[in-house]
Amino acid sequence: MTQPVAASPSIFLTNPRHRRGPYPNRFRATLSREAGARAAAVIRSWSGYAPTPLVSLPKLAADLGVAAISYKDEGGRFGLGSFKALGGAHAVFRLLAGELERRSVRPTDLAALAAGRLADAVADITVTCATDGNHGRSVAWGASLFGARCVIFVHATVSEGRAEAIRRFGAEVIRTTGNYDDSVREAARMAAEKGWFVVFDTSYPGYVDVPRDVMQGYAVMVEEAVAALDRPPTHVFVQGGVGGLAAAVTAELWETYGADAPTVVVVEPLTAACLYESARAGVVTAVGGDLDTLMAGLACGEPSLIAWPILDEGVAAFTAISDATAVDAMRRLADGSTGATIVGGESGVAGLAGLIDLSAHPDRRAAIGLDASSRVLVFGSEGDSDPELYRNLVGRSGDAVRAEAHP
Numbered sequence: 001m002t003q004p005v006a007a008s009p010s011i012f013l014t015n016p017r018h019r020r021g022p023y024p025n026r027f028r029a030t031l032s033r034e035a036g037a038r039a040a041a042v043i044r045s046w047s048g049y050a051p052t053p054l055v056s057l058p059k060l061a062a063d064l065g066v067a068a069i070s071y072k073d074e075g076g077r078f079g080l081g082s083f084k085a086l087g088g089a090h091a092v093f094r095l096l097a098g099e100l101e102r103r104s105v106r107p108t109d110l111a112a113l114a115a116g117r118l119a120d121a122v123a124d125i126t127v128t129c130a131t132d133g134n135h136g137r138s139v140a141w142g143a144s145l146f147g148a149r150c151v152i153f154v155h156a157t158v159s160e161g162r163a164e165a166i167r168r169f170g171a172e173v174i175r176t177t178g179n180y181d182d183s184v185r186e187a188a189r190m191a192a193e194k195g196w197f198v199v200f201d202t203s204y205p206g207y208v209d210v211p212r213d214v215m216q217g218y219a220v221m222v223e224e225a226v227a228a229l230d231r232p233p234t235h236v237f238v239q240g241g242v243g244g245l246a247a248a249v250t251a252e253l254w255e256t257y258g259a260d261a262p263t264v265v266v267v268e269p270l271t272a273a274c275l276y277e278s279a280r281a282g283v284v285t286a287v288g289g290d291l292d293t294l295m296a297g298l299a300c301g302e303p304s305l306i307a308w309p310i311l312d313e314g315v316a317a318f319t320a321i322s323d324a325t326a327v328d329a330m331r332r333l334a335d336g337s338t339g340a341t342i343v344g345g346e347s348g349v350a351g352l353a354g355l356i357d358l359s360a361h362p363d364r365r366a367a368i369g370l371d372a373s374s375r376v377l378v379f380g381s382e383g384d385s386d387p388e389l390y391r392n393l394v395g396r397s398g399d400a401v402r403a404e405a406h407p
């Protein structure tokens, strides 16, 4: 077995509240297979929908001493570069549908809304959010697809490339001081002042419906992965920002496989490990500071309120890794040494990087039952959504790597 970046620190915690058994009924108000299937039907109706590939990494599996690793590559999702395309745009769709219904007191023609034919009716509606890049791109894309106005808030360290990608969908971008959580507060303040509709991917007291619609949109990705696997996974490694992605993955797999659901491990950056800290404390816990990490999509200090209960019971272990470990995983995917050549971005590879790191710790392997018979599913949640940063970290552009993958 090859040893990963040995010098890089990481932390690990098994979750004492993890429970196996049927999916608890009380979580169904947040995430259920029915709601996920409803969201999936809407999303599949959008122009350009195609399932993303599930790619096998046989060489890495052999190196790490597991039976199989399947990588769900979200880099091509709707041409937006990440799985986030599914969530924000779905929440915008639901919000516009609800608002039209409220105004006309008639059921909205959902097919017409989805196809952009109600653009005149929604042109005076402004949607807004705060973002590290990917969620805002999804909200802006959704707004442009259906015809609404859009204003997106980005914090100090979001790259100009990411801001520009949002502007390309016709959204106004406002840069704020402070970290991601500060930009969330500023977006909420401006929205209240101007009568805009906030489409956050995180939930806080009194703000539940929209982040629930965001998470339900992610169900499509999990459904696709389940359909493409010939055998159920034994382990899933998924990265956490506010926990929306991880909760959607955990809930969908828990409902699908019940008591046989795979062992889920959540992976975060060491500098923004709010889910890890919440698991340690047994209660939602925020972490402060500038949350500085290359893994921009995971630089969140406060867990999503509605995601947390699902993670608190459904996740077997939490781990946090360094930026160096994530960059190592990006390079391995790019150079083909995993058995496939894939463009994976900084946040996108974090689950895989967590698996690589954990594999080198015998005690942690034992704690989660990771062995030669394990079939691991990871979610590659973004491609080179920041192309310049990708080139700097990997030494080649995403396009060059893709050309090697598909000459």
Ligand SMILES: Cc1ncc(COP(=O)(O)O)c(C=O)c1O
Residues within 6 Å of the ligand: 082, 083, 084, 132, 134, 135, 201, 239, 240, 241, 242, 243, 244, 245, 246, 296, 297, 298, 300, 347, 348, 381, 382
């Ligand atoms: C590429 C990528 N992966 C994972 C995540 C984490 O998702 P969540 O914040 O729902 O935990 C994000 C969040 O922005 C992201 O952009």
